[in-house]
Structure formats: structure tokens, C-alpha cells
Amino acid sequence: MPEINLVPMMDVIMTILTFFIILTMTMSNFQSVDIRLPGRGDGKSAGTNNTPTKPLIIGLDVRGQIRSREIGAIDRAQMTQQIQAYLQQNPEGVVVLNADKDVPYAQVVQLLSAMRDVGGGRVSLAIQ
Structure with a gap:
């Protein structure tokens, strides 16, 4: 019974694989940039307060009701007022929508x- 010789097929596969590896390396124009990264230091940047602001979390439940952690159930007008007040008090603050x-x-x-x-x-x- 004749046997199938797999060595030529493996040679062709390795040649094709090598071709695609070389082609991928030449097509990606990855240019290295000489950058000096900042050191760890004491972990604080100069002139800024690194305490993160607590985000304002607005929830949306299954019934479509808008909720705030501070107030509870609110409507869109109250939500708008609360977001505006929060962003005025916290210029770096973030508002997060947490929907069911x-x-x-x-x-x-x-x-x-x-x-x-x-x-x-x-x-x-x-x-999540």
C-alpha cells in the first residue's frame, strides 16, 4: 500500500509561513522613537493635587427610572441640574452612567x- 509523504507539504507550509512573517514585518512601519520616560519619583506631579475626584454616578434601572446616589430617584431636569452643579464644583470630575x-x-x-x-x-x- 502506498504511503503519503508529508515532508514536501510541510516544506511548502513553512515557506508560506516564512513569507507572511517577513511580509508582515516589512509592511508594519513601526518606527522607534527615542523618548525619555519620566521617573517614578515620589508619585506626585509638581503643582497639582493628585487626589482623584469622586465621579458622579447616575443610574438607570430596568423600569427606566433615573437614580442618583445622593438624591435617589430623579427626573431628567433634576439630573441636568445635578450634573451642572457637580461639574462646576469639580472641573476635573467625570459623570458616569451606570445602566442596568x-x-x-x-x-x-x-x-x-x-x-x-x-x-x-x-x-x-x-x-461590567
């Missing part, structure tokens, strides 16, 4: 859009 996983995505997007109208780029969506 069973809330329809359309509601999450609508609320996130309303929050971004008030908070601009300092609004985030929490995920």
Missing part, C-alpha cells in the same frame, strides 16, 4: 446623549 443590563439600549443611548449635552466629553458609560 436589562434596560433597552435605545433608552441608554437617549440618556447618555442627554447627559453629554450637559457634561460634554466628561460623561462615561460604566460596563
